[in-house]
Amino acid sequence: MVHPSTFELGPHTLKIPRTLHKINRNRLVERLRSDNNIPERSIIVLQGGKTLNNYDTDTEPVFRQESYFHWTFGVGEPDYYGAIDLTTGRSYLFAPKLPDSYSIWMGKLYTLNDHLNRYNVDAVYYTEQICQVLSGLKPQVLLTLKGLNTDSNLETFEAQFDGIDKFKINNSLLHPHMAELRVFKTPQELDVIRYTNKISSDAHVEVMKSIRPGMTEYQLESIFLHHCYFNGGARHVSYTCICASGTNGGVLHYGHAAAPNSKTVHDGDMCSFDMGCEYYRYSSDITCSFPANGIFTPDQRIIYEAVLKANRTVMNAVKPGVSWRDMHLLAEKTQLEQMLKHGLLQGDIDEMMKARLGYIFMPHGLGHLLGIDVHDVGGYLFQCPPRSTEPGLRQLRTARILEKDMVLTIEPGIYFVDALLEQARNDPELSKFIVWPVIDRFRSFGGVRIEDDVVITADGCELLTKVPRTVDEIEAIMAEGRKREIEFPQKTLLANYK
Amino acid sequence: MVHPSTFELGPHTLKIPRTLHKINRNRLVERLRSDNNIPERSIIVLQGGKTLNNYDTDTEPVFRQESYFHWTFGVGEPDYYGAIDLTTGRSYLFAPKLPDSYSIWMGKLYTLNDHLNRYNVDAVYYTEQICQVLSGLKPQVLLTLKGLNTDSNLETFEAQFDGIDKFKINNSLLHPHMAELRVFKTPQELDVIRYTNKISSDAHVEVMKSIRPGMTEYQLESIFLHHCYFNGGARHVSYTCICASGTNGGVLHYGHAAAPNSKTVHDGDMCSFDMGCEYYRYSSDITCSFPANGIFTPDQRIIYEAVLKANRTVMNAVKPGVSWRDMHLLAEKTQLEQMLKHGLLQGDIDEMMKARLGYIFMPHGLGHLLGIDVHDVGGYLFQCPPRSTEPGLRQLRTARILEKDMVLTIEPGIYFVDALLEQARNDPELSKFIVWPVIDRFRSFGGVRIEDDVVITADGCELLTKVPRTVDEIEAIMAEGRKREIEFPQKTLLANYK
Secondary structure (H helix, E strand, O other): OOOOOEEOOOOOOOOEEOHHHHHHHHHHHHHHHOOOOOOOOEEEEEEOOOOOOOOOOOOOOOOOOOHHHHHHHOOOOOOOEEEEEOOOOOEEEEEOOOOOOHHHHOOOOOOHHHHHHHHOOOEEEEHHHHHHHHHHOOOOEEEOOOOEEOOOOEEOOOOOOOOHHHOOEEOOOHHHHHHHHHHEOOHHHHHHHHHHHHHHHHHHHHHHHHOOEOEEHHHHHHHHHHHHHHHHOOOEEOOOOEEEEHHHHHOOOOOOOOOOOOOEOOOOOEEEEEEOEEEOOEOOOEEEEEEOOOOOOHHHHHHHHHHHHHHHHHHHHOOOOOEHHHHHHHHHHHHHHHHHHOOOEOOOHHHHHHOOOHHHHOOOOOOOEOOOOOOOOOOOOOOOOOOOOOOOOOOOOOOOEOOOOEEEEEOOEEEOOHHHHHHHHOOHHHHOOEOHHHHHHHOOOOEEEOEEEEEEOOOOEEEOOOOOOOHHHHHHHHHHHHOOOOOOOOOOHHHHHO | OOOOOEEOOOOOOOOEEOHHHHHHHHHHHHHHHOOOOOOOOEEEEEEOOOOOOOOOOOOOOOOOOOHHHHHHHOOOOOOOEEEEEOOOOOEEEEEOOOOOOHHHHOOOOOOHHHHHHHHOOOEEEEHHHHHHHHHHOOOOEEEOOOOEEOOOOEEOOOOOOOOHHHOOEEOOOHHHHHHHHHHEOOHHHHHHHHHHHHHHHHHHHHHHHHOOEOEEHHHHHHHHHHHHHHHHOOOEEOOOOEEEEHHHHHOOOOOOOOOOOOOEOOOOOEEEEEEOEEEOOEOOOEEEEEEOOOOOOHHHHHHHHHHHHHHHHHHHHOOOOOEHHHHHHHHHHHHHHHHHHOOOEOOOHHHHHHOOOHHHHOOOOOOOEOOOOOOOOOOOOOOOOOOOOOOOOOOOOOOOEOOOOEEEEEOOEEEOOHHHHHHHHOOHHHHOOEOHHHHHOOOOOOEEEOEEEEEEOOOOEEEOOOOOOOHHHHHHHHHHHHOOOOOOOOOOHHHHHO
């Protein structure tokens, strides 16, 4: 049960003080007060996530709070509004008035005073009172949230309520400030992200120990989900699980409904499993790559160790002041050098870099900001370096200069994607670097991605992800797993059903 | 992988012929042709579910097709349209044109011809061609789907596309026919519902075997979900899992984000777990009630056996021609008789029924139609008996006369809900029947619900749910489970994390 002023899910899960959000609100108030463009008597008004139905039905997905509202208020239920008065610093919540029948169908009917204690704000009213309460505060302007998410190209969810047209509204001033604040994680937020990383890391290890050729990919997804929820109280994942085996490793966002992790995992397949749990709306984002049968072939080792070298080289180089764009190029260069060394490529590395050959084998960005959203906001705010137009660099979700308390993924990868290899073959400026008879050996390889989550510290980074990473570590963990007896799939299932 | 013309998720899961939808389309054409109000040269146009993002982010929930579109076409991906020409009976799909980069990020780029084979329709075009293709068919009118869902009070998702205003539209004729057809399941649909019931039944047994006092409720949810996905390929549940222990048993729709199955299960608790998996968008809906420690107390046995008697009495009484309203009253009466016999109530049963005392202990309807939606459509169409205004009967999701091939849940229950008991205490017409000192013994009992899925046959029903139901069966299964060693929660988890 929810204890006043902390959140937890069962006695074995992380307890989160609700002061996490009070700290965020204070940071926001302080920042806005120091901006001369913000009118003095402003009130921030945010709308929380709404109850959503599946089309016309009375079923609903399990509610997940809208990210900006969660950052600010930490409310776990739908249909709230929140406000912060910049003059006084006081924070307000507006809760939906629920019918008496709620207690029969849905659970405890909290009073306004209960909510006050649960959410650590200064006052709680019903949503129907929002106009009256805000009017009473006599604001010069209401600041609502409108701005572009540069990963989705969608706009934020802007507050709307009956009567809002009676107020003066500004919807452009707030977004850059909130997005910028979300880029830098507080110690309280870092604790949650450490926890999601710990839970997800353990779940990846469980998958590596449980995998057997003959399983279907989604059975590994199921093991991951179960481990995260059963052991960590993580009911959601930060993104759809990508359980790519064999050639599917070359499909970067495999696993969605049209490609639903439904291939049988074969002996000899390389696996690239990208999965991360969410707890209290904070994300994790981890990819482990390993051979399905637990033993790397020489070719698998070449590619895996090239990617690992890129991952570790970047990890050793990141610190405040470093450009993320440079890190992307460093990862590319490290991988190309290894591919050259092992005879997959030929020619001069600097020329390869200039020709953007790296994009052919790593068609995504090196990594991205991580927080409440898995692709967290703030990548391309107006004061930041702009998005590149060059292949590979264009895919980066941010080109910022690194600063302390940013959380990022480091996720280099090498993939063998038919469409991209054809593109390279048809381009003499790229084709000349590629040793085609060798590359052809990797046509059904799929890909390798090694993805870790880090937080930038004063002089480097802290690695949050704790999974076996070297070839030896992986082979040892998987050998340990193979000693277990695992019954899969329940062989008798369909027999019973018939 | 998807095999042309069948759907399956891994070699151990149910293979579903895509002809399931062709049969549904043929039923629909036949029915509409026999309705004189339908213009002769009509074309049905449906819009499938759209890609949905979580607010401004680039994450999406795993796609689940809109129910009417799934019934008609069985398409598993977003952003399609479908049409059926009533004159010729020909069926059309309109698929989104995906960018070349789809093959790098999302997976195989199917051709229109691939889709034709996958979905067994007569022609496939791109969505951008919909106006041109439909114009070419020279329809008198386009029939779109608009109608009320009587469980949610929401309207169906009506087709919209650029240029639709150039056609004559009728949006009222189609809905009653489609909703009525969905009430009656074909043999192909029944096979899928038998499968979801088998998977969910086995998963409930797994939960009963695994439960230990000290666990958190959601850990049992996690076991259920894992069993359904790992063994049955069921990635979704039909509704949010309700894992109610102790007093939570009196909260009918417990388990949502604001009451997230987060109580510790205590020795002595009665559990009422209402969970059902979804496969290929078809539902199951099963509730098992049992003591957390595996042994019924005398009081638990009284309530459990009263509910089971109601469940089995109804199950023996249902057949074509019987009124569902009468079945609700039969269940109520059976439960009240048992409560009278065991000294919880006093007085005359018929008078209790007249006073609607049954509602106090069973504030929900006896059961509902089940199909693609867990509360399936067609409960209160215009030709059906209307919704009652009386307590308990008002909550019924249908009052129809039963017919062959309807699938329904039978889910009587007895609950001890403070708010309802207070209502009864304050009403002399109800209070007089209640033996308060005895009822007070049950104040923290929670509730018992026993929910099975059945299909109405020519002379009775077929029981689809296969779980232990008698007290002896449940105690035997749970005793078997207690022999297992179960490590929960991973005791070292938080220690590792710190």
